[in-house]
Amino acid sequence: MNAIGTHGLTKRYASVVALDDVGLAVPAGSLFGLVGPNGSGKTTLLETLAGLRRPTSGTVEWAGPPGGVAYCPDIAEFEPWLTAVEVLGVALALLDHPRAVQDQRAILDRVGLGDVADRHVGGFSRGMMTRLNIAAGLAGEPSVLLMDEPAAALDPAGRVEILDLIDSLTPATTVVISSHDLADVEAVCDHVGILAGGHLLYQGPLEQLIAQAARPRWRLIVRQPLGPTLDALRHAPWVTEVEAAARGQIEFSSDSPAVVEERLAALLATCDARVVSVTPVRPTFEQVFLALTAGLTTRERDVA
């Protein structure tokens, strides 16, 4: 069952198509990472899901009570003359979702702002504003939380802390995050959507994407010398690419894992290779992402 989704969602600004027939489906309870080059439509999609933008055509569908979707923009601003706990109070008043002040303080504690709950937010650093942004999103106990670049302004320790916090929200809350940091997405997300030029190139489980999109690759560690083994692999018709990686390591790829399993042992035997290990190489999400978006021009990547 999907917590939130879109059907044929298109958003145009004059001649620019920001989103083109996007059919997003975010499974309930998932932590969904929305990635894409600059200008690919991530923020437009999140803002449309949050009701801050009106689609040119198409619909947003979600199963939940009104007010059950919270949105944390990438750049958070609050009235500088309110305290952190008052910001949560205002957020709850807007949502008609009354909660005790001690609950509001507990939320601030959870995002690491417990000590500054009574300080005016005008003096907050960007990292503190990001944490308050997340707290304001959590305050109304939403069923879907949309977060645009939630960890962008945080230092490395804060980043880990916030990503852990986001991870802990699921499966009770469905979380959609957009991020440029593919390592962050790979670390916490179980589902991903890849947007490019307003098109949704892929959506689904992250593991499935990596398994499907990447060419099978193996890392072979042999005792020196590497030359005969490298030559043998280069001449094997079922090997598509070979390279000497680090010291004593060879990486090669093939279109068919079955053929590799069948013929690799014989090939190594013919060149008297002293084999230490053979392991499949799991591509990173970044490699898969780059492979999927390889057809885009530099301009398409960088258009903001």
Place this chain on the structure above:
Amino acid sequence: MSLWKLEALRLWRTRRIVALAAIFIILGLGIPVLTHELPSLLKNSSGGVTIIAPPPTAATALHDFTSNASQIGTLVLVIVAAAGLALDANPALAAFYRSRTRSPLRLLLPRVIAVAVAGSICFAAGVICCWYQTDVLFGPLGVNALAAGFSLETTWIAFCVALTAFWAGLVRGVLPVAGMTIGSLLVVGFTGNIHPVARWLPTAMPASLDAFIGASHPGAPWRAVVVTVAAALCLLAIAGWRLQHRID
């Protein structure tokens, strides 16, 4: 925290209410003294030239106060109102509010009413100061007439705030909202010089306080009151509709 408390805090913590109160109180305390001392000032600074001015009266003092309050006071009121009513001036802040409520009227109404009430209270403080000074310097004033004039002045304040809300629905920044509102008030003011329509326009309101006190008691300008109230309600309705449909 209710949205009404939020607006009270906005006025207090941003010191906007202090600016509003200061302007009306300074005018209320200063104008009667200035009016009272004007003949002496003219005499001492005339350099031998004889200037004949009518003797100052309580009505003159109050007239000077209301004309200054309705110009300088309205200017400050519009700037304070624009700062609160320009909901979309800051996109990041607008995202915080707009993503949590589907009805901008929930945001607009407390802001409009808070500024209008604050403006009226500050104006009342100015009137009380002016009444006290005038009473001391010129003799007693008719309190009933003063109260009647004051209530009409608050109608003008409400109209100014509604006009600011209207422009906040059409343009985004604080300065454009304030600028367009002041421009519109100037147009209304110029139109108020056209005799046949003057009695129907909101500009009849600011002149009412001193008219009630002075000898030229004109009676309540009911036509202008009806037009002003109707115009304010229409402006607010348009503002609410525009803010609701402004999403790109």
